[in-house]
Amino acid sequence: MWRRATSLSSLIFSSSRRPLRDQQGAYSLKAWEFFCAEPFKGEGCLSKEKNLFITFVLGGPGSGKGTQCAKIVENFGYTHLSAGELLRQEIASNSEDGAVILDMIKEGKIVPSEMTVKLLKKEMESCDNGKFLIDGFPRNEENRIAFEQIIGAEPNSVLFFDCPEEEMIKRVLNRNEGRVDDNIDTIRKRLKVFAASHYPVIEYYSKKGKLYKIDAIGTEDEIFERVRPVFAACKGAH
Ligand SMILES: Nc1ncnc2c1ncn2[C@@H]1O[C@H](COP(=O)(O)OP(=O)(O)O)[C@@H](O)[C@H]1O
Ligand SMILES: Nc1ccn([C@@H]2O[C@H](COP(=O)(O)OP(=O)(O)O)[C@@H](O)[C@H]2O)c(=O)n1
Ligand SMILES: [Mg+2]
Known part of the structure; x- marks a missing residue:
């Protein structure tokens, strides 16, 4: 069950351009409740003194x-941690893990969670900012559980960019960043992995009332206008 099916998401992400005033008010109040919950104080290896405010950013x-x-x-002063980018940096460092990671990425497979979480943890520990956007993670239940166990934290909120497969294929083929996995064969494998593994994660956060499903079709600016209210409602709280 998506948040979109509930009052909040239908208000935030409805295609209606001008929500009614009272709807906007209701939205603001609810977004505040969901997004501005007490920041998580890391109880794992991350300092207990650090106020963590974590948003997972998911999508194919x-x-x-x-x-x-x-x-x-x-716009909102978060630190962006892309799991894929951290894995690519590990490959570039020529470490032992890097060789394993390269093989997995070429095949569109999901890298063992402890490797990915280790990289995320290192970045989170060395960063003064406690507000993190964690992009492309968790990609499956194993990722999700490993994060909770190793970092000792849960996300405050989860964004899910909902995009049709044909549009994702088109965008990846045009991305032109020289990535080893941006070719049609690997994309098809990645889409299969995505289809097989993302749903339980989405469902888990949906049941917790933390999921914000966003229609990913439109221009970049149009999509950001769907994202903005979610963060804007909370600006200044952290
Ligand atoms: N709304 C959009 N419409 C068209 N192209 C887009 C849009 N958003 C991003 N892109 C392009 O699509 C490609 C994939 O976007 P990216 O942000 O890298 O996606 P992801 O991180 O989910 O794989 C990039 O080349 C990007 O410039
Ligand atoms: N949590 C993650 C994130 C990425 N990856 C690997 O890294 C690849 C690229 O991830 P990415 O997030 O940069 O890819 P995009 O969704 O941005 O295209 C994935 O296809 C996986 O092989 C992973 O194993 N585990
Ligand atoms: Mg990406």
């Missing part, structure tokens, strides 16, 4: 996660 390959994260950072 090419759904626009990275593009929208850049806009959120610019």
Whole structure:
């Protein structure tokens, strides 16, 4: 069950251009309740003193996660951690893990969670900012559980960019960043992995009332206008 099916999401992400005034008021109040919950104080290896405020950013390959994260950072002062980017940096470092990771990425497979969470943890620990956008993670239940166990934190909220497969394929093939996995064969494998593994994660956060499903079709700016109210409602709270 999506949040969209409930009052909040239908208000935030409805295609209606001008929500009614009282609807906007209701939305603001609810968004405040959901998004501005007490920041999580890390209880795992991350300092207990650090107030963590975590948003997971999910969606298939090419759904626009990275593009929208850049806009959120610019407007709302988050630190962006892309799981895929951290894995690519690990490959570039020529470490032992890097060799394993390269093989997995070429095949469109999900890298063992402890490797990915180790990289996320290192970044989170070395960052003064406690507000994190974690992009492309968790991609499956194993990722989700490993994060909870190793970091000792849960996300405050989860964005899910909902995009049709044909649009994702088109965008990835046009991405032109020289990635080893942005070719049609690997994309098809990644889409299969995505279809097989993302739903339980989405469902888990939906049941917790933390999921915000966003229609990922439109221009980058149009999509950001669907994202903005979610963060704007909370600006100044952290
Ligand atoms: N709304 C959009 N419409 C068309 N192209 C987009 C849109 N958002 C992002 N793109 C482009 O699609 C490609 C994939 O976007 P990206 O943000 O890297 O997605 P993801 O991180 O989900 O794989 C990039 O080349 C990006 O410039
Ligand atoms: N949590 C994650 C994130 C990415 N990855 C790997 O890294 C690849 C690229 O991830 P990405 O998030 O940069 O890809 P996009 O969705 O941005 O296209 C994935 O296809 C996986 O092989 C992973 O194994 N586990
Ligand atoms: Mg990306």
